[in-house]
Amino acid sequence: MKIYLIILSAGVVFLAGCTSTNYEQSETSIKSPSLNGTISNVIEGDYVVQETLYLSGILTGNVEVKQNGVFYLSGILNGNVDVDPQGTLYISGVMTGDITNDGGLVNITGIVVGNVITKSGDTFIDSSAIVRTGQEQTNEHITKTTTRNSK
Known part of the structure; x- marks a missing residue:
């Protein structure tokens, strides 16, 4: 289902070119909707990224x-992110929550308040x-890089 909401009143979610799949409920679990495209305003809920998603707005919820x-x-995320293999x-941007890398690529140049x-x-x-964490980060898979400024 494609969502193109352009509403000019305050406090309304604006999803430009964003694709969302409805919740599917089974006996044992509820699957999160899938998102791709660009989000430039405020949304809430848990989501799955299966293609490419740009978040320059605010998302409160978890992302897989x-x-x-x-x-x-590049926006703000209040929730956890799980990165599957090859994700x-x-x-x-700014993130408050934990990042769990289960076999993908994670590149942090912004702010993370949570565990990596x-x-x-x-x-x-x-x-x-x-990166501000609540526990010591001792993992051989984490590499600290240096940014070089060219003059």
Whole structure:
């Protein structure tokens, strides 16, 4: 289902070119809707990224980045992110919540207030990034990188 809401009243969600799949309920679980496209305003809920999603707005909820899914966070996320094998997460914005990398690629240049857990895959934390955690991060899969400024 494609959603194109352009409403000019305050406090209304604006989803431009965003595709959302309705909740599917089974006896044992409820599947989260899938998102792709660009989100530039405020939304709530748990979502699955299976293609490419750009978030420059605000999302309150958890996100699962599936295989071949790419999630660009330049806005604000209040929730956890799980990155599946061959999923990709780029954070240049602000996130409060935990990141769990289960075999994908995580690249952090922004701010993360939460734990960064890498079970497998690659996690890169730029020297300009700010990561505040509640536990010691001792994982051989996490690489700290240095940003070089050209003059």
